[in-house]
Amino acid sequence: GAVVSQHPSWVICKSGTSVKIECRSLDFQATTMFWYRQFPKQSLMLMATSNEGSKATYEQGVEKDKFLINHASLTLSTLTVTSAHPEDSSFYICSAVGAGRPQETQYFGPGTRLLVL
Amino acid sequence: GENVEQHPSTLSVQEGDSAVIKCTYSDSASNYFPWYKQELGKRPQLIIDIRSNVGEKKDQRIAVTLNKTAKHFSLHITETQPEDSAVYFCAAILSNDYKLSFGAGTTVTVRA
Numbered sequence: 001g002a003v004v005s006q007h008p009s010w011v012i013c014k015s016g017t018s019v020k021i022e023c024r025s026l027d028f029q030a031t032t033m034f035w036y037r038q039f040p041k042q043s044l045m046l047m048a049t050s051n052e053g054s055k056a057t058y059e060q061g062v063e064k065d066k067f068l069i070n071h072a073s074l075t076l077s078t079l080t081v082t083s084a085h086p087e088d089s090s091f092y093i094c095s096a097v098g099a100g101r102p103q104e105t106q107y108f109g110p111g112t113r114l115l116v117l
Numbered sequence: 118g119e120n121v122e123q124h125p126s127t128l129s130v131q132e133g134d135s136a137v138i139k140c141t142y143s144d145s146a147s148n149y150f151p152w153y154k155q156e157l158g159k160r161p162q163l164i165i166d167i168r169s170n171v172g173e174k175k176d177q178r179i180a181v182t183l184n185k186t187a188k189h190f191s192l193h194i195t196e197t198q199p200e201d202s203a204v205y206f207c208a209a210i211l212s213n214d215y216k217l218s219f220g221a222g223t224t225v226t227v228r229a
Contacts, residue, residue, distance in 0.1 A: 032215070043206060043219045044161065093160060095217075103215045104149040108160040 001027045004096050006109035013084055014117055021079045021112045023094030029074035030096035034106060035067075038091040050077045074099065084116045119144045121209050123220025130197050131228050138223045140207035141189040147209040150190045151217070152181060155204045164205075165192070197227045 003026040013019050023033055032051050036044040048069050050056045056069035068080040077096075081088055091113050095106035120143040130136050142150075148169040153161035167174045167181045167190065174181050178197075183190040194201055207220040 034216070043221050044217075045219075046216055049216065091158075097215065104151075104210050105163075106217060108162075110160050111158075113158070 002098060002101070002107045003027050004030075004094065004107045004109040006092075006094060006112050008112060009110060010113040010115075012115045012117065015085050016083055018080055018082045019084055019114060021081075021092055021094075021114075023077045023079070023096070023109050025075045025096045025098070025107070028096075028098040028101070030077070031074070031099045032097040032103075033071060033077040034095045034097075035069060035077075035079050036093045036095070038093060038111075040091075044093060047079075081114065084114070086116045089114055089116045118216075119147055119209050119211055119218035121207060121218045121220045123207050123223060125223060126221065127224045127226070129226045129228060132197060132199060134197055136192075136194040136197055136201070136225055136227075138192045138205055138207065138225075139189060140191070140209075140220050141187075142209045142218075143188070144209075144211055145185075145188065146211050146213065148212045149210040150181070150183060151208050151210075152179075152192050153206045153208065153219075155206060155222075157204075161206060194225075197225075199227050199229050201225060202227045 005024045007022045035047045038044045047062045048056045048058045050071040058064045071077040093111040094109045123140045151166035154164045155161045178195045180193040204222045208217045
């Protein structure tokens with residue numbers, strides 16, 4: 001168990017458009033979901049922490065109005081990149097912490113590759 | 118927040134030899150230290166982890182050691198195989214917020 005999916009797996013969009021990425025926990029309820037961004041040949045950088053039913057908390061330097069996060073249910077969190085620009089091109093990965101499971105164990109989604117032209 | 122440093126950034130080993138990756142952390146309140154393997158374009162996979170009340174843990178060819186006093190932990194891969202080639206990340210979690218702080222990563226290449 002503990003499968004996390006992301007959709008889409010890759011997306012290409014024009015500069016100025018918005019892109020929504022979904023993160024779903026398929027076989028467990030996720031009390032907390034995390035969103036990471038990974039540029040080529042770099043590490044994963046935490047963008048924000050998303051808790052079901054409450055506002056996301058963003059890491060320093062991450063624009064909350066640009067990266068909109070919604071965690072409407074215990075199995076779904078969405079990240080919307082608004083007015084995307086080429087510098088937003090990256091690999092976006094979510095992870096989920098399961099209700100009733102060790103809180104330090106994060107289950108990662110397969111990632112979404114975003115290319116902004 | 119936590120700051121995790123990882124060395125080396127690249128590591129090339131002959132098949133069958135051992136590989137060692139070292140990480141240091143800054144916050145003594147960190148209490149959980151996972152290691153991830155990431156293949157190109159894929160999600161990070163947890164390969165082993167250690168908690169702060171344990172000094173060493175082993176799982177077949179992989180072992181992790183933790184020195185809480187010095188605030189460093191290491192990954193040891195023995196009898197390396199070509200399929201061990203990947204990027205490895207260490208990470209640390211503070212006990213009060215469960216946020217993962219990742220090291221910069223080590224690209225391991227196992228030469229056949």
